[in-house]
Amino acid sequence: MARGLAHLSDEALVALVARADEEALAELYDRFGRIAYGLALRIVRDPALAEDAVQEGFMAVWRSSARFVAERAKASTWILTLIHRRSVDLVRREQPRRAEPLDAAPHESGDDVEEEAWLRLRRTRVQEALKRLPDKQREALELAYYGGFTQSELADRLGEPLGTIKSRMFTGLASLRELLAEEDLEEERWSEPRSTS
Amino acid sequence: MERAEIHELSAAYALDALDGGELEAFEEHLSRCPQCRENVASFQAAAAELAYDVETPAPSPVLRNRILTQAASERPTVAAPPRPRRRWAFPVAAAAAVVGGVAALALAFWAADLSQQVDDLEAQQHGAEEIAIMLADPNAERIPIEGANGALIVDAETQEGHLLLFGLERAPEAHTYEAWVIEDGEALAAGLFSGGEDRGTVVRLSEPVPAGAVVAVTVEAEGGVDQSDQQPIITSGPAA
Numbered sequence: 001m002a003r004g005l006a007h008l009s010d011e012a013l014v015a016l017v018a019r020a021d022e023e024a025l026a027e028l029y030d031r032f033g034r035i036a037y038g039l040a041l042r043i044v045r046d047p048a049l050a051e052d053a054v055q056e057g058f059m060a061v062w063r064s065s066a067r068f069v070a071e072r073a074k075a076s077t078w079i080l081t082l083i084h085r086r087s088v089d090l091v092r093r094e095q096p097r098r099a100e101p102l103d104a105a106p107h108e109s110g111d112d113v114e115e116e117a118w119l120r121l122r123r124t125r126v127q128e129a130l131k132r133l134p135d136k137q138r139e140a141l142e143l144a145y146y147g148g149f150t151q152s153e154l155a156d157r158l159g160e161p162l163g164t165i166k167s168r169m170f171t172g173l174a175s176l177r178e179l180l181a182e183e184d185l186e187e188e189r190w191s192e193p194r195s196t197s
Numbered sequence: 198m199e200r201a202e203i204h205e206l207s208a209a210y211a212l213d214a215l216d217g218g219e220l221e222a223f224e225e226h227l228s229r230c231p232q233c234r235e236n237v238a239s240f241q242a243a244a245a246e247l248a249y250d251v252e253t254p255a256p257s258p259v260l261r262n263r264i265l266t267q268a269a270s271e272r273p274t275v276a277a278p279p280r281p282r283r284r285w286a287f288p289v290a291a292a293a294a295v296v297g298g299v300a301a302l303a304l305a306f307w308a309a310d311l312s313q314q315v316d317d318l319e320a321q322q323h324g325a326e327e328i329a330i331m332l333a334d335p336n337a338e339r340i341p342i343e344g345a346n347g348a349l350i351v352d353a354e355t356q357e358g359h360l361l362l363f364g365l366e367r368a369p370e371a372h373t374y375e376a377w378v379i380e381d382g383e384a385l386a387a388g389l390f391s392g393g394e395d396r397g398t399v400v401r402l403s404e405p406v407p408a409g410a411v412v413a414v415t416v417e418a419e420g421g422v423d424q425s426d427q428q429p430i431i432t433s434g435p436a437a
Contacts (some may be wrong), residue, residue: 008355025268029261037260038253051260055267062268067401080245088213122249130250144214145247151209152216163202170208177243 009070010075011101018065025062032076035119036083042146043087044094053090057083089146137172140165151178205274207233211240221363224397228361229339292405344414344431349398351406351436358406358436359399360414367393368416375417375425376400380410387412389421406436 005013005027013031016024036057040050060082068078130138143149143157151169155162206223209215215223227233340349347362360376368374368391376387386401406412413429 022265022269026261026265029264033261034253034255035251037256038251039248041254042251047257051256051263054256054260055264058264059267059271062271066253074242077242077245080248083242084244084248085213108431114257119249119253121242122246123251126246126250128247141212141247144209144212145244146251149214150216151214154214166202166205166209169214170205173208173211173243176246177239180243180246 010079011070014061014065014068014075014078016069017062018068025058026074028061028079029058032079034115036080039083039174043084043148044091047172049090049094050087053087056086056090060086060135084145091148125183126180127144129176129183132179133172133175137168139171140168141176144169198322204230204233204236207236208240211237218256221397223294225346225363228350234337262342270376312412327406328361338437340434340436342412342433344429349406349436353437356405356407358402358404360402360412360431360433362392362398362400362431365398367391371419372416373419373421374400375415375421376402377413377415377425377429378402378404378410379413380407384413384425386423389417402405408437409435 005016005024006028007032008016008024010031013024013028017028033054036054037050037167038052040057041047044050044053057079061079064082068075131142133141139158143154144151149157151165152162155165158165203223203226206215206219206226210223211228227237239335281393338351338353340351342349342360345362346364347360349358349360351358358378365374374388374392375385375389378387379385385404387404388397388400390400392398402412412433414431415425415427417425417427
């Protein structure tokens with residue numbers, strides 16, 4: 001980048017994007033493009049469709065950035081929520097879903113060792129939290145989030161009453177929220193908070 | 198659908214796992230339940246962490262360029278620079294009638310500079326994901342409206358206003374909806390929109406909504422007008 005934006009927070013970049021700063025959008029893509037693509041690919045299960053979802057998601061970032069309010073949400077949450085919504089919309093429209101993991105997608109590691117390590121750390125963090133959830137709650141969250149299933153589809157698929165699925169999702173997500181918060185507390189005792197840049 | 202269980206749907210909503218009638222009902226509920234908005238915000242943060250538990254192969258290098266090229270060809274409408282404000286005289290009695298929720302109201306304006314009509318073409322309409330963001334804002338003030346399902350949502354700090362409308366049919370052929378912010382007997386054109394979205398229509402008002410102001414919607418010929426003699430089909434209560 002001609003102009004160094006690397007030192008800016010994610011939230012500051014979104015504020016620049018709201019002023020139609022294309023370099024700031026590029027920097028956001030460099031920070032979140034890869035995780036966004038990984039998420040989209042997991043959901044839509046097709047590389048071309050995943051790229052469409054990422055493109056549409058980042059265009060939603062571009063178009064609605066003025067509405068983002070940093071005090072109320074992290075920029076990363078906001079961006080990944082937009083990517084998830086687009087991916088789920090696409091998969092519901094375009095293809096029948098399977099919930100099985102992708103067949104051993106080759107993990108092409110990027111050149112950026114630091115990014116690699118950071119992604120691995122984040123991944124371990126959420127995996128630890130997921131492990132501590134009861135199986136059925138974890139299953140409901142995973143099928144909804146990665147499979148793109150609606151709660152009614154889940155009830156059909158699992159052969160359970162809709163009411164059960166609703167409570168399971170609520171309890172599961174509430175527990176995940178608590179577990180992640182606990183891990184953050186533990187982590188703070190060990191290290192300084194790290195920015196996502 | 199006002200049973201206690203509706204609060205539970207905040208989790209499925211944050212996971213994008215609601216559909217059809219339940220999605221619409223929950224978004225309607227969200228617009229007046231601050232507790233659920235807070236829950237949705239923290240649930241979305243937890244759900245977004247799940248994004249990190251995926252394989253992360255690198256996307257094709259051309260994707261970055263595709264996105265930046267499309268962005269360059271499209272300026273975000275929400276970042277439009279401040280425009281000169283247009284004001285029209287508005288009968289105080291009529292404004293009071295709107296505050297009282299009386300629909301029979303004639304908006305009487307005089308002509309303004311035609312060249313500024315172009316600004317109105319910046320129809321500021323947003324999609325489903327923006328509804329989610331807006332509803333997740335715990336500080337948003339929700340003001341009831343008459344004439345349609347939905348609400349006027351005003352950010353108390355910035356006075357930024359959004360109309361959230363559910364089940365609004367598409368404007369008739371060659372017509373458009375036009376929003377107005379009415380304050381102290383003056384009405385300001387606040388944007389054009391067409392309605393008819395499956396998941397609800399969000400209109401970002403191009404004028405601030407100060408305390409005491411009301412928002413009205415009229416049906417106008419395509420392109421909108423700077424003065425209206427139409428009766429509003431939708432009126433809000435006064436902003437807090």
